[in-house]
Amino acid sequence: DQQVKQNSPSLSVQEGRISILNCDYTNSMFDYFLWYKKYPAEGPTFLISISSIKDKNEDGRFTVFLNKSAKHLSLHIVPSQPGDSAVYFCAASAQGGSEKLVFGKGTKLTVNP
């Protein structure tokens, strides 16, 4: 049973436009959510996170939105750059992140010049 779902395996956008990556979760105990970015042959690297007490967190070009009632979060990248091309993983955890991270299967983002 997948507790964290990323239903879009891939996404392609033009440079300068907005990229929106989506993630759904089923476990109501999750209270901390993270996005990781992964380049080929490298480990995932942390990008941005959000606690369940917030509905938005922004860091430069990256914004994560959380809709607890819908059990849905999204990552917005504006403007998208070719260097953003990577696989993006959504992850969730209980107890404020001190419990194990459960990952989605990832969305491959391609930003075309």
Added chain:
Amino acid sequence: DAGVIQSPRHEVTEMGQEVTLRCKLISGHNSLFWYRQTMMRGLELLIYFNNNVPIDDSGMPEDRFSAKMPNASFSTLKIQPSEPRDSAVYFCASSFTRRNTEAFFGQGTRLTVV
């Protein structure tokens, strides 16, 4: 800090052989996670430790897999005997147990069992 260090980066072994993957945590971190990445299942948690104690090993596929933390900064994941279906990229990650913190990943070990 050099980050989470995994070795080897690549391992090719024959079916039936023992394989040992190694991981050095970031200094000061007290949680350790082993993940496996495959095309079919994505990133799945195999086991995680907190303060050297295994907390959840429900993701360990079967008895052929074992993980240890002989000390606070080092962990091994052993597969004995290995099978072709174990071929995957294995990641180790570490974190410091506190609220609202992320885990840091190593670069992974790509295991191929032929």
